[in-house]
Amino acid sequence: MSTPPAPPVITAADPAAFPHSVFHVRHPKVIAQVKAALPYGPEQLSALDAFLDATLHGTLDPLPQDDAGDRAQWDLWGAPYFGRGLRWTDAPFLWAESYFHRRLLSATGYFAGLWRGVDPFGPMKAASLGSAGLAAELAQLGSTASLSAEERDAAALHASLWGNRADLGFQLVAGAPVVPEVLVDDGPALYAHLDAAPGRVNLVADNAAEELVYDLLLLDHLLASGRATELTLYLKPRPYYVSDATPQDFAAAVHLLETVPGPAADAARRLRAACADGRLVLVAAEFFCAPLGFDALPKEILDAIATARVTLFKGDLNYRRLVGDRLWPQNTPFRTLTSYLPGPVAALRTYKSDVSVGLDPETVRALDAAEPGWRFGGRHAVIQFGGAADGEGVSGR
Numbered sequence: 064m065s066t067p068p069a070p071p072v073i074t075a076a077d078p079a080a081f082p083h084s085v086f087h088v089r090h091p092k093v094i095a096q097v098k099a100a101l102p103y104g105p106e107q108l109s110a111l112d113a114f115l116d117a118t119l120h121g122t123l124d125p126l127p128q129d130d131a132g133d134r135a136q137w138d139l140w141g142a143p144y145f146g147r148g149l150r151w152t153d154a155p156f157l158w159a160e161s162y163f164h165r166r167l168l169s170a171t172g173y174f175a176g177l178w179r180g181v182d183p184f185g186p187m188k189a190a191s192l193g194s195a196g197l198a199a200e201l202a203q204l205g206s207t208a209s210l211s212a213e214e215r216d217a218a219a220l221h222a223s224l225w226g227n228r229a230d231l232g233f234q235l236v237a238g239a240p241v242v243p244e245v246l247v248d249d250g251p252a253l254y255a256h257l258d259a260a261p262g263r264v265n266l267v268a269d270n271a272a273e274e275l276v277y278d279l280l281l282l283d284h285l286l287a288s289g290r291a292t293e294l295t296l297y298l299k300p301r302p303y304y305v306s307d308a309t310p311q312d313f314a315a316a317v318h319l320l321e322t323v324p325g326p327a328a329d330a331a332r333r334l335r336a337a338c339a340d341g342r343l344v345l346v347a348a349e350f351f352c353a354p355l356g357f358d359a360l361p362k363e364i365l366d367a368i369a370t371a372r373v374t375l376f377k378g379d380l381n382y383r384r385l386v387g388d389r390l391w392p393q394n395t396p397f398r399t400l401t402s403y404l405p406g407p408v409a410a411l412r413t414y415k416s417d418v419s420v421g422l423d424p425e426t427v428r429a430l431d432a433a434e435p436g437w438r439f440g441g442r443h444a445v446i447q448f449g450g451a452a453d454g455e456g457v458s459g460r
């Protein structure tokens with residue numbers, strides 16, 4: 064098959080486009096929320112103000128000295144952009160957002176001093192995890208007992224999918240809850256693949272709190288139903304993109320499940336047992352906080368993808384990193400764009416940014432006509448299964 068050239072990488076330079084609003088509307092709200100969340104002193108508060116001002120009006124400069132030990136790494140990643148008079152919005156959107164979140168941690172003192180290791184988003188994550196709505200939903204889990212096996216399979220997958228709407232950065236700018244719509248549902252094909260031969264399932268997590276709770280229930284469902292013999296859960300080693308899940312968030316999510324008697328607590332007990340005997344392994348890989356696409360995944364993660372029955376990628380950011388943060392023609396097959404990976408992959412993604420692939424042109428035309436902002440509202444979603452690697456590819460990713 065011929066390999067179409069890759070379209071341009073997305074930047075935030077166009078003031079009329081969505082990525083620009085992330086820097087100019089969402090990020091000021093993120094910083095205001097962080098300043099309000101913890102009782103920081105004048106040093107952290109003024110560092111946060113100065114940082115925001117630099118992202119809005121300044122140019123891209125190297126990482127300040129802090130104790131994280133990754134300055135040389137960022138100097139390499141930032142070499143094309145640092146010290147060239149580029150605005151934050153001129154760099155690739157994926158790169159610049161990742162750098163924003165790394166710099167935000169520095170400004171809060173996350174790497175040195177009193178606030179070392181304190182998650183600036185911790186209070187927001189705790190509030191989301193402690194919400195009455197989530198507790199009520201978990202208390203109702205017993206009602207799925209009356210569903211057919213297929214309905215239970217779909218419910219576990221879709222709860223994990225829609226848990227992604229509970230991304231706390233997105234919630235800062237999201238409108239009222241809306242009726243969700245799944246544009247592509249490869250869920251049955253994914254289950255058929257696992258039924259044909261169980262094996263290890265990898266899940267690359269996205270957000271903490273509500274989303275992670277439903278991810279854990281999906282993992283428990285795969286283990287309890289015999290589809291997964293082992294599980295690997297990939298987490299972030301430190302706070303990132305507001306609410307991305309860290310090992311501490313994993314512990315908090317398991318703890319919440321334990322407090323809800325019935326199916327939730329039963330799932331928590333099984334997950335704890337799987338942690339204890341090594342069937343559920345947590346990996347907090349540095350790579351997942353890097354400003355790179357998954358075409359740059361390190362060997363150990365590629366090996367884990369190659370030997371898994373399937374690797375599930377959660378959320379919008381992982382989707383951008385998986386298929387490439389570019390304005391692809393929307394009918395580009397998901398399978399083609401993920402065939403560079405050495406094993407079967409699936410994405411559970413709600414739409415919160417431009418990137419869109421694997422849709423038929425008629426669907427796109429109808430969506431554009433009926434709801435012009437449909438790619439940013441979190442109301443639409445896809446469950447796309449790439450199957451096994453088949454050698455097709457796109458040049459220039």
Ligand SMILES: O=P(O)(O)OC[C@@]1(O)O[C@H](CO)[C@@H](O)[C@@H]1O
Binds near residue numbers: 232379381383
């Ligand atoms: O990966 P997630 O949590 O689903 O979404 C991350 C996100 O909120 O951040 C980006 C904009 O900042 C978008 O890609 C997306 O909307």
